[in-house]
Amino acid sequence: MRSVLTSNDMKSDLLDILIDLAHRDACSLPPAVFQIARMSLFDWVVCARAGAGQPVAGLIRKFAMAEGGAEVASLTGGGKGPARLAALVNGTVSHALDFDDTHFAHIGHLSVAIYPAALAAAEETGSSINDVVSAFLVGAEAAILVGMTLGPDHYNRGFHQTATAGAFGACIAASRIYGLGTSQIKAALGLCATRASGLRSQFGTMGKPYNAGIAASNGVETAKLAHLGFTAPADGLSDPLGFIPTHSDRPQAVADAGHLYRFEDVRFKFHACCHGTHAMIEALLQAQGDNRFAPGEVAYCRVFTNPRWMNVCNIARPRSGLEIKFSYPWLAAMALDGRPTGSIAVYDQALTRDLTIADLAGRVEVIADETVGEMQSRCELSLKDGRSIECAFDLDVSLPASELEERLKLKAEQLLGDGSDRLTFLRDKTRDGHASEIGRLLAAPV
Template identity: 55%
Template structure:
C-alpha cells in the first residue's frame, strides 16, 4: 500500500476507532496549547500578526488569541504563531516537531466556522497529528538536519488533514488537499531564535486551512503530491522511506501517545540537560557556578544545529543555548518561567564566563531525548549527569505538571481553563474559541 493511501485511511478513521490513550494525550495537548497561546498574547510577534489580521479584515468567523475574530485562514496563522511564540508547547520526537501549534489552530478555526463540536476538534487534531508524525518519520532525519522545520513541513500536512476532516472532505478531496499542501508546505530552521520560528507554525496552520478549503471547492492537484514523482518526500529528503513508522498501524496504538510536554520555557532539545543538572543539584545542594569548574555534555548530533548557540544576543536566543542554560540551572534561575529569558540575561557576565567552561559534543549513541555527561568540580571531582525524557509520566503526574505550568503562565486563569475543559464533551468549537482570551 502506498504512503498516500495509508494516510488517507488514517484520515478517514471513525471517531470510535481512535485509541483512548491517544485521545487522552490529545486533550492534554489542547489544554497546553490554549495555555501557551494565552501566555503568548503579549509577545511582540503576536501583536504584529493581530494587526495584519485587522488590516486584511474579512468575515470574522474564527477566534484569535487576544484579538478580534478573523477569517479562518488568518486566525489559524495568528493562533499558530502566537501559541509557539514562547516556544513552550508540546514536542513529538518521532520527527522532532511541535504538533499542537500547527494543527489545533487549523482545526479550531474551521470547526468554529462549521459549527462543529469541541470533541470533533480534538479528534481531528489527533488524526492530523498522527499523520504529521508518520509523514515526518518517512521524511527521515535528513529532512530536519538539512534545515527544514518539521513543525512547518510535516505539520502543514497534519493541519490540512485536520481541517479536511472537519470539513468532511471525501477521499478524493482529501487526496487533492494533501497534494496542494505538498506544494505549499514550507519552513526553515534558519529562522530559529527569531520571530520567524513561531511564524513557521502559523504558516503551517494557515496552509492547512487553505488547502482543505480549496479541495472542498473542487481544486485539483497531483494524484500523489506526497510521495509520487517530484512529490514532497522525494524532493525534500535524500532517501525517504514511505514505510517508516508503520510498524504500529492505526487503529490500535498511535505514535502520538509518545508526545512530550515542556516544563521549561526553552528549546525541548535542552530539557534533558536541564533535568540532569536539576537532579544533580537536588543530590548535591552545594552545586553552584562557583563550585563547578566545567561541564562536558554529550547530546544527539541533531541538536547541535538547533540549540547550541554559543553566545546568545537576546533572551530568545538564550532559549537555544546549552551553554547559557547550564549556567542558569547551576545559579538557580527559574527555567520554567518565560519572563526569566530577558535580553539582559544574554548579557549576564557570570553566565558568559561560565559558558566558556561548557563543552557540547554530538554523540550518535545519545538519542534526541537524552543527555549524558559530567561536571568537573573545583576540587577535581567528576560528577556524572544523565537524563532521558523518553520515560512516560503517569497521567496524574502529567496533569499536575501541566496545571502547575498553566498557573505559572496565567495565574488563576490557568486553573479556570483546566476546569472549563473538564466538560469538553459538552462544549462546541465556539466554546473553545472563547478560551483564547479574545
C-alpha cells in the same frame, strides 16, 4: 534503523493511510490517546494565552486585522477573522514562547501546527470540542507519519518539520472538520504539497513561530480550496516530483504505519526553551538536588548530546532572549545557577549581558556523541574541590499520567495565574461543548 524508500516503493500507500486517518470513526480512537490529546489541547491554549502579549503576537494580529475578511474564527488576544487567518495567528502566537509539546519521532511541534487549523475550521462549521480533538489527533498521526517518512535527512538539511510535516497534519485535520470526501482530500494533500514550507534558519527569530502559523494556515487553505473543487496532482506526496522525493534524499519506511497511535509518545515542555536542551537541564537540576554545590564551585561542565542537536540549540553566545532558548551553554549555566528555566520572563536581553551566567556558560563544553539518543543527555561536572559528578536524563521515560497532569496544571498556574482555572475543563474528555468556547478563551483581551 528504518529502511530507505524509493518513490516506487511509496506508491500511494502513504496517501491511502492519511485518507483513512481523516475518515476514522471518533469512537475507534483509543481513549487513553484521546485523553493525551485533550491534555495537549489544554497545554496549547495555555501556551497561546501566555504568548498573547509577546511582540510577535501583536504584529501577527495587527497583520490579520488589517487584512480583514469574514469574521468566523477567533484570534488569540482579541478579534475574529477568516479561518485561514485565524489559523495563521493562533499558530504563530501559541509557538511564540517555544513552550509547547514536541514529538521526537520526527522532531516536530504538533499542537501549534494542527490545533489552530482544527479549531478555526470547527468554529466556522459550528463543530464541538471533541470534534476538534478528534481532528487534531488524526492530523497529528498524519504529521508524524509524513515526518518519519521524510526521515532525518529532511530535518538535517534545514527543513522545520513543524512547518512541513505539520502542514499535512493541519490539512488532514481541517479536511475532516470540513467533511471532505476521498477525492477532495487527495486534492487538498496535493495542494498542501506545493504549499508546505519552513526552514530551521528561522530559529531564534520571530520566523520560528511564524513557521507554525504557516503550517496551520496552509492546512486550512488547502482543505477549503479542495472543498471548492480545486484540482491537484493525484499523489502530491509520493509522486516522483512530489513533496517527499523532492524534500528528502533518504525517505524512510515506517513500520506499522496507520496501525499504531504514535501521538501517545508526545512530550510536554516544562522549560521555556528548545526541547533538545531539556534532558540536559533535567540532568543538571537532578545533580544539583542530589549533591548540593554552589554554582561558583563548578570548574567545568561537559554536556554530551546527540549530534543532531549541535546546529539546532548550541548557540555559543546568544544575542537575544530568543537565542538563549537555543543555547546549551547559556541554559546549562541557568540550570546550575538556579535560574527558573520555566519562567518566560527570564529570557530577555538583559540575560545575554548577565556576567554570572556568561562566566558559567564559558565553563560549559558541548560534545556531540552518537551514543547519546536524541531524547537523552549526559553531563560530567568537575568541581573546584576535586569532586566529579556524572548525571544523565532520558526524556523517553514517560511520566505517570497523574504526575503529568499535575505538572501541566502547575505550568498553567505559573504562566496564567488565577486565569488558569477557566481552562481546567479542556483536560476532561467527558466534557464536550462548542468549539467557540475555546475561541472565547483565546480571544480574551491580553
